[in-house]
Amino acid sequence: MEVLLDGKRVQVPEDSRLSDLLPDRDPRFSVAVIRPVLEEEAESQEVRFVTTAGDMVVEVADPALVSRIFAPGLAEKLRLHWQDRYTAAFGPFESGVRPAREPGRYERGDVILGCGGYDPARSYLIFSRMRHTADHGAAADGGVIGRVVTGRGLLDRIGTGDRITAVERILRRADRSHAVVTRDGDFPLEDGMQVVSYVEAAVQGWESGNVDTGAARSVEHFLLSVKEGRFQVGRSTSTHVVDTHLVPAKVPLEFSGPRLEGAVTVRTAGKSSGAVYIYTQGVSASAAHTVVGQVIHGIELVRFAGEGDLLAIRAEPEKFDLVGFALAEAEAVAARRGVTLTSDETGGDRVVVGQTPATTLEVLAAGAVKVATEPPGAVISITLDEAAAPRSVTIFREATGLKHHDVGKMPLVFRFEDVSLFKPKIGKGIGIIPENVPTGEVPAFTLAMTNDSRRGAGMVGVRASANAEFGPTSEPLTGTNIIGKVLDAEKLEQMREGTTVYVREVK
Structure with missing residues (x-):
């Protein structure tokens, strides 16, 4: 049989399994396994609202609504008619809504088909700005016809004079071949299958060896996120997937542009700041x-x-x-990547306990790096119990720099007895909440952090x-x-007050 593995044609025996094709996986x-069936252009359940304040993408619950409600010419009738702290309503237009004359409960981002005065000829698209309960002249099911999936922040910026200038149904490639994403090594292969194993x-x-450092800091966050070669899908929508394992993190807005299919972005504000997004459909x-960044292989996966x-x-x-490397190893890595190293x-x-420049793109653009080093005796090995104290360990990693590098640091401020x-x-x-608080004798060389119940938090x-x-x-x-726990107990005896102690996490 012939299988297309990551863009390369591979011959495999009949009755081969996924593990035969990828023995080292x-x-x-x-991985994504796609059967060889023709693709066709298909309309998704998503509608883009182009407004004078920006764009929003709404995922519609019922595909039939797309053609029934969002008919040509609708945008001409969608001016901001009224707004309050809870909602923004665009219209009026005529619809077939049958008002139930009873209140409904709504969440932020809900899009409601309602009407004024219980008159379907005066219908409105009502965007919910926050959780609330109200009678919007909607149907008995509450009238929620969709949710804003992209551009939700626009709900707070829409104001007097704004209008919807276009309503566009979003088209995407729909594969009728029953694509499968699987981890099963026994998955049977078929002739002509396409297998995508990585992104x-x-x-x-x-680009082609040319380096632009304009987005160096935000790119560094992305490189840190995928340093271990893993992207954990924490949420999957019709337009993107998200990895949130580094949330929260402060990331600067350095390059704002269209999020086209395959675009990689990092969220810079809100509760999900630091999350990494990969887009499967273009949004504004x-x-x-x-x-x-931009995906150059594996968008199907x-x-x-x-x-x-x-x-x-x-x-x-x-x-x-290079932080955390022995100096000899750091010199070898720099040489392999064509960078001149000065120690x-x-x-x-x-x-190595520090490097300048700090970001990958800046180092590669300069072709040179300076490193600060310490003797091994100044670097203490520790283990961290993330399972028992997840929040405290996260705070410790962030404060010491272990979140970003293999070696972190903290000042030794006091020693007694x-x-x-x-x-x-x-x-x-x-906040350092009480977490993994001991109830009996604490063993020697246990590492601990004072929680918020004490002044020395x-x-x-x-x-x-x-x-x-x-x-x-x-x-x-x-x-x-x-x-x-501290593993190098003997090194603590050499430490003196006022010195910087370097720590390496052993996993």
Whole structure:
């Protein structure tokens, strides 16, 4: 049989399975398998509303509504007729709605077909700005005909004088061949099948070796997100998939542009700031998204992936981060990538603890990097118990830099008896809830963080002996969150107050 594997034709024996085609595949990763049937252009259940304030995409619940309600000429009648803190209504126009004369309950982003004075000849498209209960002259089912899936922030910006200038049904490629996304190594292959096993994206500013650093910081966030070669689909919609494992994160808006099919963006504002999006359909630009790349292989896998799928992903270029490498290893990596490396110390057994420039694109554009190093004795290995204290561990990684690099740092501010106290810089307003609080004796060299029940919240400590009364930060056990363990106990004896201690997480 002949199978198309990631764009290459491969001959396989009859009765072959997916594992025969991909013997080295990580079984956690999903792949797309597409049978060889012709594709056709098909109308989706999505409608784009082009307004004078921006664009919104609405996913319509019933496909029949698309042709019945959104008829040619509708846009000419959709002016902002009235608005309040809860809704914005466009119209009027005539529809076949049968008002139930009773209130309905609505969520933010709901699109409601209602009418004024219970008269279907004065119907409106009503966009819900926030959760509320009201009688909008809608049908008995509440009249929700769809939800805003893109451009929801526009709901708050629409104002007097705005209107809908166009209503467009969005077209996309619909594959009638029953595409399957699977992790099953025993999945049977058929002659002519297409198998897509990974996604590859070229980052914004990288083209044929030419480097533009205008989006260097947001691109760096994307490269960090896919550093392990994984894209975890946390949410899948008709226009995009999202990976949220680095949320929340501060990412600058550096390149705002149309989110075309295959575009990779990072959200820069809101509760999902730091989330990475890959688009399977084109939507308009957003002030809350910065474009960081474009898929150059594997859009089919993205298009058919669902919530919970883990996708193999590659980025071009790969992240350039030498922090955590032994100096000799860092020199080898720099040489392999054509970058001139300058170190603050030469020779000897050193560990890289910092690099300048900090971002991949800046390093590659300059063709040179400077690194700061420390002796191995200054780098302490630790383990972190994310399962038992997920929030505290997340705060610790962010404060020390372990979220971004293989080696983080924190100042040693105080030592007395058998206790060492550290003060990583934790942002204001970050709550450290009691989490994984000990109930008995705390073993020696346990790593802990003081929680918000004590004045010293955010202090990190380790104690060289077991204690059943006080935690590693010398606070009562109720004020102590256990976050991990120090593995290099002997190195702590060499540390002095006022020094910077470097930490490496062992997983």
